[in-house]
Amino acid sequence: MNSSPPPRPAPAATAPGRRPGRRRTPRAPIALALPALVAVAFLLLPLVGILARTEWAELGDHLTRPGTAEAVRLSLLVSGWALALSLLLGVPLAWVLARVPFPGKAFVRSLVLLPMVLPPTVAGVALLLGLGRRGLLGPWLEDTFGLTLPFHTTGAVVAATFVSMPFLVISLEGAFAGLHSRYEETAASLGASPLRVFATVTLPMVAPGLAAGAALTWARALGEFGATITFAGNLPGVTRTLPLEVYLLLQEEPQAATSVSLLLLAVAMTVLVALRGRWTAAGTAPARRRAAVPEPEPLPPRPQHPDTTPPTPAPPRERWALHADVTGFTRLVLDAEPGTTLAVVGPNGAGKTTLLRALLGLTPRAHARLTLGGTDVTDRPPHRRGVAWVPQDGALFPHLSALANTAYGLRAHGAGRAEARRTARAWLERLDVGHLAHRRPAQLSGGQAGRVALARALAARPRLLLLDEPLAALDQTTRAHVRHLLRTHLRSFGGVCLIVTHDPVEAVSLADRVLVLDGGRALQDAPPAEVGRHPRSPWVARMLGRNAWPGTGTPDGLALDDGGHLVVAEPVAPGTEALAIIPPEAVSVHRERPGGSPRNVWPGTVREITALGSRLRVLIASDAAPDLVAEITPEAAAELGLAEGGAVWTSVKATETTLVPR
Numbered sequence: 001m002n003s004s005p006p007p008r009p010a011p012a013a014t015a016p017g018r019r020p021g022r023r024r025t026p027r028a029p030i031a032l033a034l035p036a037l038v039a040v041a042f043l044l045l046p047l048v049g050i051l052a053r054t055e056w057a058e059l060g061d062h063l064t065r066p067g068t069a070e071a072v073r074l075s076l077l078v079s080g081w082a083l084a085l086s087l088l089l090g091v092p093l094a095w096v097l098a099r100v101p102f103p104g105k106a107f108v109r110s111l112v113l114l115p116m117v118l119p120p121t122v123a124g125v126a127l128l129l130g131l132g133r134r135g136l137l138g139p140w141l142e143d144t145f146g147l148t149l150p151f152h153t154t155g156a157v158v159a160a161t162f163v164s165m166p167f168l169v170i171s172l173e174g175a176f177a178g179l180h181s182r183y184e185e186t187a188a189s190l191g192a193s194p195l196r197v198f199a200t201v202t203l204p205m206v207a208p209g210l211a212a213g214a215a216l217t218w219a220r221a222l223g224e225f226g227a228t229i230t231f232a233g234n235l236p237g238v239t240r241t242l243p244l245e246v247y248l249l250l251q252e253e254p255q256a257a258t259s260v261s262l263l264l265l266a267v268a269m270t271v272l273v274a275l276r277g278r279w280t281a282a283g284t285a286p287a288r289r290r291a292a293v294p295e296p297e298p299l300p301p302r303p304q305h306p307d308t309t310p311p312t313p314a315p316p317r318e319r320w321a322l323h324a325d326v327t328g329f330t331r332l333v334l335d336a337e338p339g340t341t342l343a344v345v346g347p348n349g350a351g352k353t354t355l356l357r358a359l360l361g362l363t364p365r366a367h368a369r370l371t372l373g374g375t376d377v378t379d380r381p382p383h384r385r386g387v388a389w390v391p392q393d394g395a396l397f398p399h400l401s402a403l404a405n406t407a408y409g410l411r412a413h414g415a416g417r418a419e420a421r422r423t424a425r426a427w428l429e430r431l432d433v434g435h436l437a438h439r440r441p442a443q444l445s446g447g448q449a450g451r452v453a454l455a456r457a458l459a460a461r462p463r464l465l466l467l468d469e470p471l472a473a474l475d476q477t478t479r480a481h482v483r484h485l486l487r488t489h490l491r492s493f494g495g496v497c498l499i500v501t502h503d504p505v506e507a508v509s510l511a512d513r514v515l516v517l518d519g520g521r522a523l524q525d526a527p528p529a530e531v532g533r534h535p536r537s538p539w540v541a542r543m544l545g546r547n548a549w550p551g552t553g554t555p556d557g558l559a560l561d562d563g564g565h566l567v568v569a570e571p572v573a574p575g576t577e578a579l580a581i582i583p584p585e586a587v588s589v590h591r592e593r594p595g596g597s598p599r600n601v602w603p604g605t606v607r608e609i610t611a612l613g614s615r616l617r618v619l620i621a622s623d624a625a626p627d628l629v630a631e632i633t634p635e636a637a638a639e640l641g642l643a644e645g646g647a648v649w650t651s652v653k654a655t656e657t658t659l660v661p662r
């Protein structure tokens, strides 16, 4: 006899190079495995009991009896209303619990949980004492609205809502808390009111958590028994829902009770299977959805030399000057003419993000008196300031296509759907991503998403544009391309643009001015060339690729803080604290000690050689002077036979060193 082979298990994911059959599954110790098995059996046995004792031939008859059909109708009505009430009250409550700090929050959260742990009959008694005829609010409800809850279907709805709403609130609070606020803040910066943000960004982004919570709430309301019978009684056609019908049938017709129990069991299992574990991971759903999206298809070829195909700049716009007086952690006064691009630079913790958030009106840590184009917007909420923000990752709304993302700000400002989409498409075309209009953010690369985010911000017609490291996530080639696009569009932007960056090329090539922050204060605010020539801090000098040695002025140069002496052509007054700025191109590297003038010559060791465009940057450490970076051609490096660890001599010309008082 031929026997078919047993079905093969689905191949397990294995690390490359590891053979599938060799994977070891961890074995549970018997002391844990045994009680776990008993627990499963304990949960399963009653269910098996129902299945085993159901009279399948009679099932149809049992479920279509008039009393049962009436109970089904009532159960659907009551659980439907309980769900609707829970959504109406529970969604705002979950949002407040997740987002708004207020005293007594822990108490409110316990209150929400209470109906889940309270015996349902106690819940019924509590409802009677609160809303019953002789309860606290009952007489008022009866006198004012003619509403009597006990022994009415409305009472059954109230009882079901009381015990089931916590499931919705808890599930949704987790989802709200897991949603990063930058999405909502970005939506506000595009002009959306808080209610619009809630309806178009918050709710869609927590949809999986909402669906899970709603399903559980409905299932719990459908199965509600104790609170209903205690508070609303057991009146056929009025309050006798399915669970109450089961209770009654159990005494009169046990077989019919089994059939109705099976029906409730089937409904509960269907809901749980449909949820597939979302109950515990509701808040992480957007992330999971992103991971599940297949890799984007390859892009059509883009121009290799962006300079040969200049993107269409935006049409000329109104012009808005900026005046900001910022106090709090970040303290500075900022004035900029329309069309100015400012690079905001500074070490970690310098206050760059705080400055941006103050301008957006989103942080209590700093306050900005803000005037844009002569209009004081200080007292306006974030969505009415005309300040658009592009956070570092773009914060594109994951549930909307690139086109809908770009149209978002236009819609928020009242544009009709067709007009908003037309304008959005034009912006996407301008930023060279028109062909991606129908893709979701999860199907875009980092560079494409960055361009869509920029199109979205510009389309909203802001008066002030804030870009937080817009090119940080891009590779070198894409970065150059996007930088070019950015420069083109910033040129025709009629407002002021602030770009937070850690990239010197970005600062120098995009900005008209570089604002250097440190400890919340403006250390320097000058054109890039000026900041490059006379950086006011070692940090910014190094960021711009210069050597910066701090020291104290002497008659012929600088006594260096780290030891050693530097001779310069134009010394400062002796005793002045100053920074010596040595451009890497002014550092010469030699195999032997150079002859002639012995000034500013040190022996050293090559620590690191890195490529910078067509040149090499060589880091040289020395006992006689601080670390020094030299920039030389690869040919010169080959001629010198430079290698990491090799001994060299360095020299710096006194005439090419600038001293900047600190």
Ligand SMILES: Nc1ncnc2c1ncn2[C@@H]1O[C@H](COP(=O)(O)OP(=O)(O)OP(=O)(O)O)[C@@H](O)[C@H]1O
Pocket (backbone or CB within 6 Å): 329, 346, 347, 348, 349, 350, 351, 352, 353, 354, 355, 365
């Ligand atoms: N919500 C907050 N509560 C308290 N302190 C904060 C908060 N946010 C930031 N800070 C502190 O304020 C200072 C400035 O932070 P900010 O985020 O503005 O710096 P940054 O210049 O943007 O830094 P980075 O380059 O690391 O992003 C830091 O010392 C930071 O620890």
